[in-house]
Amino acid sequence: MKKGTVFVLSGPAGSGKSTVRERLMNRGLNFHYSVSDTTRAPRGTEKNGVDYGFVTKEQFEEGIKNGNYYEYARYTGEYYGTPVSQLTPYIERGVNVILEIEVAGAMQVKAKDENAVLVMLLPPSYKVLEERLRGRGTESEEKILKRLARAKEEIQLFDKYDYFLLNGDGKIDDCVRQLELIAETQQYKTKNNPDFPRIFFNTEE
């Protein structure tokens, strides 16, 4: 049976990646959204099992020890990770999985699965990113500067990603469509169909 493909969507705060991912999921395609575990506290309306699996530090470290995380990373003291159970069973039965994770985790995914597709979502420029982050008006200057510094680091890994999508103003639906096209074209990749030559010559079909 043909396996599903792992899609990683990364991008700085202010790139709009959650919105793009949510709209992609709403299209009813053959995608499972992998819910990450985290040790950080829930914010606002975040629900356990929907936005994140909220676990304790002890639980997370026990999970690491038991090999329960496909990838994980630590940011500002908190763990974030993809439970194997959110990924492997879906891939095995041909369902694509989308991970919305940070660059460090993305690098781990690519190292484990060279057919994983890494997509970086970006605003058209650093200037636009800065305007968006300041425009929110909800965060301290310190936090904004931290997010900007992090974005600069993230974009250093641009060439480790397979694709990038530009989320300019009003371009969210374009990005969703582009992500959908990228997903569709994966099925035409020869490396995702190594059995095809055998199938081609099997005249019993």
Place this chain on the structure above:
Amino acid sequence: MKKGTVFVLSGPAGSGKSTVRERLMNRGLNFHYSVSDTTRAPRGTEKNGVDYGFVTKEQFEEGIKNGNYYEYARYTGEYYGTPVSQLTPYIERGVNVILEIEVAGAMQVKAKDENAVLVMLLPPSYKVLEERLRGRGTESEEKILKRLARAKEEIQLFDKYDYFLLNGDGKIDDCVRQLELIAETQQYKTKNNPDFPRIFFNTEE
């Protein structure tokens, strides 16, 4: 300026590659169809400069010597090749180029340009291929067997191609659309946009 992408379309006789390529060209996209040179004689309604550039063996060999061919190969005693003039000037000014060439030439293109996109068009099975070739009713049994043997050789290079498209009965327009999607997604590849991080940080724009 952003360069165009080289697309190679290969596939056995009976795969329908000329029809797919013609319909793609008729869509008015940003594509130039590279007209190959050949030393073989024109057939039927073939026109010089449209279907092929028909040249003499001496002219072709002089062209090889002068580096005028981007790729070339010899089949059943005749030369086939892509003139540099059909490719480089278009790529340089951002136009995509589509080459309808054989596997040996495709390997040369990939070796010269790792961003070239190799697409193999195939019928769904060897059995269908055989039926199509026999169904034409215009070729000798000897020629059909030669074409089938060649198809077997070609499919050995399946995994050297980036993508493959299945041209089942009535699927030509699906293949054209799939090829168009593959072309579109190339522009979202990070490796085709190595300057983007620089552009991102350039706040002068």
